[in-house]
Amino acid sequence: MIKALKKVIKQTAPARIVTFIVFFIYAFTMVYALGWAVLASLKTHIEFMLTPNAMPEKWLFSNYVEAFSVLNASGANMFTMLFNSLWLTLVNSMISVVVSCAVAYVVARFNFVGKKVVLFVQFVLPMVPIYGGGAAGYKLIHQLGLYDNPLFVLKSASAMGMIFFILRSFFLTLPKEYEESAAMDGAGYFKVYAVIMLPMALPAIASIFLMCFIGGWNDYMMPIMYMPSYPTLASGLYIYETLSKFNINMPVYFAGIVICAIPPVILFSISRSKLMTNMSVGGLKG
Amino acid sequence: MTGIRKKLITKKAVRKHIFIYAMMAVAIVHFAVFFLYVNINSFLMPFQNADGMWTLDNIKLVLSNLSMGAQSEIVKNLKNTLIYYAVGIMTQFPLSFFFAYCLYRKVLGYKIFNVIFMIPMMVSTVVLVAVYKNLLSAGGPVSVLWERVFGKQAPFFLYDERTATASIVVYVIWTSFGLNLIIYAGAMSRIPPELWEQSRLDGVGFMRGMTTLAFPLIWPTFSIMLLLSAGGILSGDGPILLFSGGMYGTSTLGYWMYENVVLKRLYNYASALGVFMTLVSLPVFLLVVHIRKRLPDDIQY
Numbered sequence: 001m002i003k004a005l006k007k008v009i010k011q012t013a014p015a016r017i018v019t020f021i022v023f024f025i026y027a028f029t030m031v032y033a034l035g036w037a038v039l040a041s042l043k044t045h046i047e048f049m050l051t052p053n054a055m056p057e058k059w060l061f062s063n064y065v066e067a068f069s070v071l072n073a074s075g076a077n078m079f080t081m082l083f084n085s086l087w088l089t090l091v092n093s094m095i096s097v098v099v100s101c102a103v104a105y106v107v108a109r110f111n112f113v114g115k116k117v118v119l120f121v122q123f124v125l126p127m128v129p130i131y132g133g134g135a136a137g138y139k140l141i142h143q144l145g146l147y148d149n150p151l152f153v154l155k156s157a158s159a160m161g162m163i164f165f166i167l168r169s170f171f172l173t174l175p176k177e178y179e180e181s182a183a184m185d186g187a188g189y190f191k192v193y194a195v196i197m198l199p200m201a202l203p204a205i206a207s208i209f210l211m212c213f214i215g216g217w218n219d220y221m222m223p224i225m226y227m228p229s230y231p232t233l234a235s236g237l238y239i240y241e242t243l244s245k246f247n248i249n250m251p252v253y254f255a256g257i258v259i260c261a262i263p264p265v266i267l268f269s270i271s272r273s274k275l276m277t278n279m280s281v282g283g284l285k286g
Numbered sequence: 287m288t289g290i291r292k293k294l295i296t297k298k299a300v301r302k303h304i305f306i307y308a309m310m311a312v313a314i315v316h317f318a319v320f321f322l323y324v325n326i327n328s329f330l331m332p333f334q335n336a337d338g339m340w341t342l343d344n345i346k347l348v349l350s351n352l353s354m355g356a357q358s359e360i361v362k363n364l365k366n367t368l369i370y371y372a373v374g375i376m377t378q379f380p381l382s383f384f385f386a387y388c389l390y391r392k393v394l395g396y397k398i399f400n401v402i403f404m405i406p407m408m409v410s411t412v413v414l415v416a417v418y419k420n421l422l423s424a425g426g427p428v429s430v431l432w433e434r435v436f437g438k439q440a441p442f443f444l445y446d447e448r449t450a451t452a453s454i455v456v457y458v459i460w461t462s463f464g465l466n467l468i469i470y471a472g473a474m475s476r477i478p479p480e481l482w483e484q485s486r487l488d489g490v491g492f493m494r495g496m497t498t499l500a501f502p503l504i505w506p507t508f509s510i511m512l513l514l515s516a517g518g519i520l521s522g523d524g525p526i527l528l529f530s531g532g533m534y535g536t537s538t539l540g541y542w543m544y545e546n547v548v549l550k551r552l553y554n555y556a557s558a559l560g561v562f563m564t565l566v567s568l569p570v571f572l573l574v575v576h577i578r579k580r581l582p583d584d585i586q587y
Contacts, residue, residue, distance in 0.1 A: 013492045020394045023385075027402040029460070034405065036427065037417045052420070053427050099316070102309040112306045121317065127513050127575075129567040131520060132328030132560025134543050135553040139331075140324055155320060159313035165510065189305035211465075218410035220528070225548055234410045238528060241416065250420075257416050261409045268408045272401065 034261075041254035048250045060251065067255040073236035073243075074229055078256060081236040085217055088232055092156040093212035101167055101205060103159035105193055108171035109179070126160050141226060148229050155226075163208050170204040171197070203274065210271055214264040233260040332558035344558035352562075360542070360559065366451055367538040370524050373455055377462040378515060383508070385463055386470035387496045407464025415528040418457050419444060450534035454524040469511065473504035516574035519567045539563060 040048055041063055043056045068078040076084065107118055146152045174197065182192045198205070223235035231239055237256050241248065307314075335341045351360050385403060389396050406414065422428050422443040432440035443453040477500070485499055501508070523540035530536045532545060539559070546556040 015492045016393050019388045023388070023393065023395070023399050027399055030402050030405050032427075033414075033417050033421060034409075036421065037413075040420070052425050053430060099312050103313045106306045106309045110302065110306055112303055118310070125321070127516060127571065129519065129521075129564055129571050130325050130328065130560070131539075131543075131563035131567070132331065132557040133324050135547045135556040135560060136324045136328040136331055137320065138547050139553045140320070140327070155316075157312050157316045158320065159310070160317070160321070162514075189302060193309075214408060218412075220410065220412045224527075225544075234412045237416070238412050253416075257413050261413045264408045264410075265405075268404060269401065272404065 037254050038258055041251055041258050043251045045249050045251055063251045063255040064259065066249075066252050067259060070249060070252050071237070071240050071256045073231040073239035076231050076236060078233075078236075078259070081231050081233045082259075084223070084227075084230045084236075085232040085234070088153065088223070088227070088230065089213055089216035091153045092216050093209055095153060095156040096158065096163060096212055097205060097209050099157045100159045100163040100208075101198070101201070102193075104164050104167035105171050105197060105201075107164075108168045109197075122160060122164055138225070146226070148227055150230070152226050163212070166208060167201070167204060170201055174200055207271070207274060210267060214268060217264050328557050328560055331554045332561050334554055336554060344554045345561075347555060348558045348562055359537075360539070360562075362535065363537050363539045363542045364520070366536065367520055367523065367540065369451065369455060370458060370538060371519055371521075373458050374462065375515065377459055378466050378511065379508075382463055382466035383470050383501070384496070386467050386474060387500050389467070390471055390474040390500070391492060391495070403463050403467055406461035407468070411461075411525050412528060414461055415457070415525055418460075419529070422453060444529060445534060447535040450530060450536045454526070454529055454536060457529075458524050466511070469507060470504060473507040474500055477503050513574065516571050519570050520563045 036053070039056060040052065042059045042061065043063075044058075044060060047054075047057060071078045071081075073081065103118075106112070107115065107122070141147050141152070141155070146155065178196050178200070179192050182196050187195070217232075218234055220232070220234040220238055223230060223232045224238070233256075237253070237260060240256070241253060332344045333340055333342065335343065348360070351358050355361065389400055389403070393399070420426055424440070424442070428443070429440035441449050443449050481499060481503075482495070485495055490498060520539055523538050524536075526532055526536055526538055526541040527544065532541050537545075543556050543559070546552045546559075
């Protein structure tokens with residue numbers, strides 16, 4: 001066994017060995033931290049205070065049930081937070097992907113009057129550092145009556161940023177022949193887009209949607225800033241922790257933390273390999 | 287005949303343009319309202335008071351704050367912001383690229399590392415900060431380890447002005463490998479395997495392959511990421527709200543903005559600082575754009 005290990009080490013480049021050691025240390029800290037949180041969620045409050053780093057004496061899975069009744073933010077319990085997380089994330093992701101996809105498609109596949117302006121807006125403007133927009137944007141949300149209003153999701157209807165870049169890159173790679181033959185068969189522009197091109201772009205769209213979903217699920221700033229009466233799991237847990245600073249049942253709080261982390265971890269684990277291959281900005285010249 | 291053909295072509299072009307602008311209509315309205323209007327207003331608001339009357343008070347207030355030099359609240363926030371930006375650049379570019387390359391070249395255990403390195407992207411910052419705060423708290427594993435190694439009581443990492451920012455910086459590095467790793471790995475996965483085979487036959491080793499093959503071939507991706515971050519020199523930010531609420535000398539310009547806009551509703555004063563930040567970061571942005579233009583766009587093969 002040791003001989004075999006020595007042989008492997010001898011055959012492996014030193015750079016690979018050093019990289020492995022660095023990666024191993026980094027991975028260990030990450031797994032340890034999350035494992036520590038899971039174990040903390042299974043203790044009694046007193047046990048957590050006295051021996052935070054020890055294994056639980058008795059594994060208290062009831063903390064997870066208790067989390068649904070105890071954890072509370074802005075009058076919403078954990079069920080409500082879970083529901084808010086779901087609908088906000090789903091609707092936001094859907095709007096964002098649909099709008100970005102439409103713009104990315106026409107920019108990638110057509111030449112039209114104003115295309116240069118669109119490309120300038122997409123490539124140059126987001127990079128220009130303008131910092132006062134936060135205050136002006138917040139004021140505008142209030143003026144439009146979108147503050148603390150479910151219609152705030154309309155703000156997601158933007159086609160600027162990373163989603164556009166990735167989808168445009170994908171649409172650029174699709175062969176022209178499909179569109180041409182569909183057009184010869186009498187299909188209109190929208191039909192070509194909806195029936196031919198969209199299904200072909202589905203892997204990229206699904207990956208983007210997943211990224212948006214995970215990002216939205218984990219976002220805590222947007223609900224805190226704009227939707228305070230609709231706390232999501234991420235923002236609700238922060239609010240709960242801040243408001244009950246000295247009266248917090250830490251294991252139950254950690255149970256909530258673990259519950260919040262589970263959906264994106266499952267989603268990501270299922271789709272990891274597809275996600276890696278379908279995400280590309282700027283493409284690769286060949 | 288030519289007239290009919292011309293008419294048909296024109297009709298087709300009109301139909302095409304109607305389709306194109308219909309597809310972009312929602313995005314155009316959104317852009318006009320939430321980008322154009324907002325950003326134009328952000329340049330007007332510093333010269334207005336809360337009632338919309340023209341004034342220079344906000345600009346004067348920012349200037350008087352800045353004139354306090356090192357004691358200025360804005361200067362202190364600026365210093366922290368630049369620290370976070372520098373750390374962000376380091377992790378977003380060389381480190382993330384190196385990590386992505388090693389995973390792509392299948393270092394030992396790459397499958398499990400691939401999943402673990404994505405944890406910061408999968409799990410909410412709220413979750414990670416909560417865990418990190420407790421790991422560093424008195425009696426937590428980091429404090430215990432500190433006491434064993436150094437033989438003295440561990441500092442209150444997050445609650446001491448001398449260590450708070452450094453502790454948050456460590457957190458930022460610890461958790462910043464998610465999205466960039468995916469993007470670089472995605473770009474590398476499109477490099478044809480024959481190129482790697484050819485380079486192996488030419489005696490190109492593990493590290494040389496990174497600089498001579500992987501980097502030039504994913505340059506288009508890398509350069510877009512570089513440009514996207516060039517404008518954000520003053521948007522470097524740690525999750526200050528979750529960690530300390532700006533206490534213990536940890537506040538950044540971003541958090542200062544949040545405090546003044548969301549908590550104090552001082553929109554015009556915050557916008558005045560925004561204009562100042564724009565003026566400071568614009569030359570840096572222009573410099574990066576200039577350098578980017580001088581470099582080749584991509585490698586053809």
